[in-house]
Amino acid sequence: MTGRDAADRTAIGDRRLESPETVFRLAFGGYLGTLVAGLATVAVVRADAAPAAVTGALAAVGFSVGTLAGVALARRSRGLAARLGRSWRRQTAVLSPAAPFGLVAGAAWLGWLEPRVGLVGLGAMFAVAITGYVAMRLAETCYVASLTADDPVARWQWTPPRSPKLDVIVLALWLLLGAANAYTGEWASAIVWTGLAVVWACTSLAEGRWRIGSVGETPEVRVHDAGLVKQRPYTQSIVLWSDISRVQLRKGELVLERGLFDVRFERDQLADLEAAQTAIKQRLDAARADANVE
Incomplete structure (x- = not known):
């Protein structure tokens, strides 16, 4: 492909x-x-x-x-x-x-x-x-x-951060509270709890914490000319090279530093952190060199 x-x-x-x-x-x-x-x-x-x-x-x-x-x-x-x-x-x-x-x-x-x-x-x-x-x-x-x-310069299979049991417990609790409030006629509370449950489900799907069977893309991290792409089953996001100040391994994590919003990958999410660090650092250096030439 x-x-x-x-x-x-x-x-x-x-x-x-x-x-x-x-x-x-x-x-x-x-x-x-x-x-x-x-x-x-x-x-x-x-x-x-x-x-x-x-x-x-x-x-x-x-x-x-x-x-x-x-x-x-x-x-x-x-x-x-x-x-x-x-x-x-x-x-x-x-x-x-x-x-x-x-x-x-x-x-x-x-x-x-x-x-x-x-x-x-x-x-x-x-x-x-x-x-x-x-x-x-x-x-x-x-x-x-x-x-x-x-075409990506490099790509690795990725497991988005997730806690399935906690996610299901939170969803079930909010739905139960919504149903209980609807049963007692407390409609404002019912709307709030049900709304929060739907929000939780939507964010879980968008962030890749949930996946409906085999539907959707296989989560992966890709290195492109424009930046680092995080592919989730149903959405994707990008970290532009210009936003990254440094790439380093720190306490078993691959950290892409970008101010207040660092991007982190743990070893159970991205197995070969060393290879990822090398490829990302090489592309980051190349992007900086291209920017200096311009």
């Missing part, structure tokens, strides 16, 4: 999905649809302008319209995913629309709005944040793919 094929396709057994751009369009559409549906539902409930059935129908229409508009926008705006995934500031901006819904929930908790408006705002906050997070991580994956069309 060439470097471009590895970047542009996701393996599922013997089948392959479309490029990350296509998956991002669907996720971005779902994100925009959730945002529109949330805004419409809060407005209708706040105005007390329709019964529950009509409110639900309006939310469904808003979601459908927003999703179609989001997919169309992502398709027409070439490179949108790569632009959004280029920096953490742009990625964070995708999550920012969830904040106003949180303010609505807070205002209801303080008694400034009706409780049902607060419940809708709370649910919309989690829904927008979760769909935004998925779109954000896929945008980052598209950005990495745009930088790494070349």
Whole structure:
């Protein structure tokens, strides 16, 4: 498989999905649809302008319209995913629309709005944040793919940090709390605990702590001309060479120093740390030499 094929396709057994751009369009559409549906539902409930059935129908229409508009926008705006995934500031901006819904929930908790408006705002906050997070991580994956069309200089199989038992216990606990609160009619608490459980599941999949059977790419670390890529089953990220100040082995760990956010690999995650250090250091030195020439 060439470097471009590895970047542009996701393996599922013997089948392959479309490029990350296509998956991002669907996720971005779902994100925009959730945002529109949330805004419409809060407005209708706040105005007390329709019964529950009509409110639900309006939310469904808003979601459908927003999703179609989001997919169309992502398709027409070439490179949108790569632009959004280029920096953490742009990625964070995708999550920012969830904040106003949180303010609505807070205002209801303080008694400034009706409780049902607060419940809708709370649910919309989690829904927008979760769909935004998925779109954000896929945008980052598209950005990495745009930088790494070349064949990797070196690659090693990698085991992302994980604690399966703890992850399952936390997820089960939050779901149980959500169900218990829903049973007793404490809907705000039920939404919070269930929302946290979904957030935990999404981050576990995105970070590679969980994997659905053999679905997805085999986790690995790759050395490219642009930087060091961490390939997870469903997402990938990159550390640019310009961001790394030093590479060293320290107490059984391979450490890529980059200020407050060092990248670390333990021996049970990346078996041949010495070979990885040598290859990464050589490419880092080459990148610095190229930068000095320019």
